[in-house]
Amino acid sequence: MKISEKNIERLLLYRRILCGLRSENVENIYSHQLARIADTTPEQVRRDIMSIGYSGSSVKGYNIIRLIESIGEFTDARETQRVTIVGAGNLGRALIDYFQGRRRKLFIAAIFDNDPQKIDRVIHGVRCYSVEQMKEVIQKNNIDVAILCVPAAAAQQVAELLIEAGIKGILNYAPVKLSLPSHIYVENRDMLLAVEKVAFFSRQH
Amino acid sequence: MKISEKNIERLLLYRRILCGLRSENVENIYSHQLARIADTTPEQVRRDIMSIGYSGSSVKGYNIIRLIESIGEFTDARETQRVTIVGAGNLGRALIDYFQGRRRKLFIAAIFDNDPQKIDRVIHGVRCYSVEQMKEVIQKNNIDVAILCVPAAAAQQVAELLIEAGIKGILNYAPVKLSLPSHIYVENRDMLLAVEKVAFFSRQH
Structure with a gap:
């Protein structure tokens, strides 16, 4: 899959934000909440997250721990x-x-x-x-x-x-x-x- | 005049490049040369530089010292x-x-x-x-x-x-x-x- 620099920058920023929320014991987040913190649009958030093959629940939003893992699987090397x-x-x-x-x-x-x-x-x-x-x-x-x-x-x-x-x-x-x-x-x-x-x-x- | 963040980033980058060339005693530069060093297009360089009211000569290109001054007049504060x-x-x-x-x-x-x-x-x-x-x-x-x-x-x-x-x-x-x-x-x-x-x-x- 072809991924742009902006795309990867946003995914890494989402992960930083999500890790911060996780440390405050937040469990779920909606695309519009994540978009507001990351200074982007809910549509962009949903597109970016769909592009790595993860999807949230329309009722509860995204599960933060699993979304952090999904971003890591996509952005990080397999080995250190x-x-x-x-x-x-x-x-x-x-x-x-x-x-x-x-x-x-x-x-x-x-x-x-x-x-x-x-x-x-x-x-x-x-x-x-x-x-x-x-x-x-x-x-x-x-x-x-x-x-x-x-x-x-x-x-x-x-x-x-x-x-x-x-x-x-x-x-x-x-x-x-x-x-x-x-x-x-x-x-x-x-x-x-x-x-x-x-x-x-x-x-x- | 309304100026975008990308616009100002490019102007500041041009200035850094031009200051480097000046220290090597280069006097003039064409838009296509500056574009190549700055990873952009000659059209973009010409538009950016026109937007600050400076224009080069089609024969000799831009005068480096005067272009550095023009960018400074546009981007820098009047006082320190x-x-x-x-x-x-x-x-x-x-x-x-x-x-x-x-x-x-x-x-x-x-x-x-x-x-x-x-x-x-x-x-x-x-x-x-x-x-x-x-x-x-x-x-x-x-x-x-x-x-x-x-x-x-x-x-x-x-x-x-x-x-x-x-x-x-x-x-x-x-x-x-x-x-x-x-x-x-x-x-x-x-x-x-x-x-x-x-x-x-x-x-x-």
Whole structure:
């Protein structure tokens, strides 16, 4: 089945919302309630959820636990998927902190840096390796996703090393456009652009 | 003029690309070249740039320095706009590091935290205040944009305090939906959802 980026973004957002409701012991939810929290329409919610083969009851709505499972079956890897962070600065450390243990099927297996002070240390539970060890560590640990937290000037070169080592998807926090083969999935998250956007719209309101 | 979020995102991205080219002493660029780097179409580039009242030469393309200025005149505040970061953890510190001095018209004026160890300290050049001082500091410094780097459980309450203090736009890194008045502009950046999305598409490629 062909699924769009927007489609998967919404499903992952629904899951985050549903997990929050589950922790408050809510059992069921109607499409119009989920739509309101997710800033979308009830029709969109029903289409998205139908697309993963789940359906609710028109009387009780969706069962939250089962819907969380269905979204996971669709979006998550069968086995745990391994992730690496490149760049053990503040952002890299923030990501480990924020991330580790939140998702059963995603696991940060290694971090890379070129600072000798950081190499071979364990940072928030994750071992830091030198960039020279990248290929070996990525292949040995079956890592296929990388989060790029390096300065702009280093990003393209590091991305090429990651791909050589077998990485299939990159979440790029470096403020630079990467030129990579089309079979590599890249998601760009420039934090400065995000602040600039909010600054612009905060003046319009 | 009515401008969409996508429109402003593209203009800010063009500017980032153009600033990179300027630092390599490139003087002019054609719409098809800019489109290729920005992953869009030449028609879209021309429409976006026409919408801010700038036009290039069909022979030489756009003059890069003047186009950077034109985008700035459209997207930036006339006077410097002040920003605050709430939460002086790794992410807050990463943002200061990354941000400070990059944009003439945007300035991080204060950081807030509730950890007594951090309050009254200067972190990467920015003073950290207690949450109790929020209203006073935000009003005195004319801050209208906030970046929320607090845990999910604290985010809604902190956002309400920020709005009470006069904040108009929030960049929300906490993994939670905020319920705020509609005149407040909110941009959500859940880092875990971003990793999950990349993990999904890295398996499809």
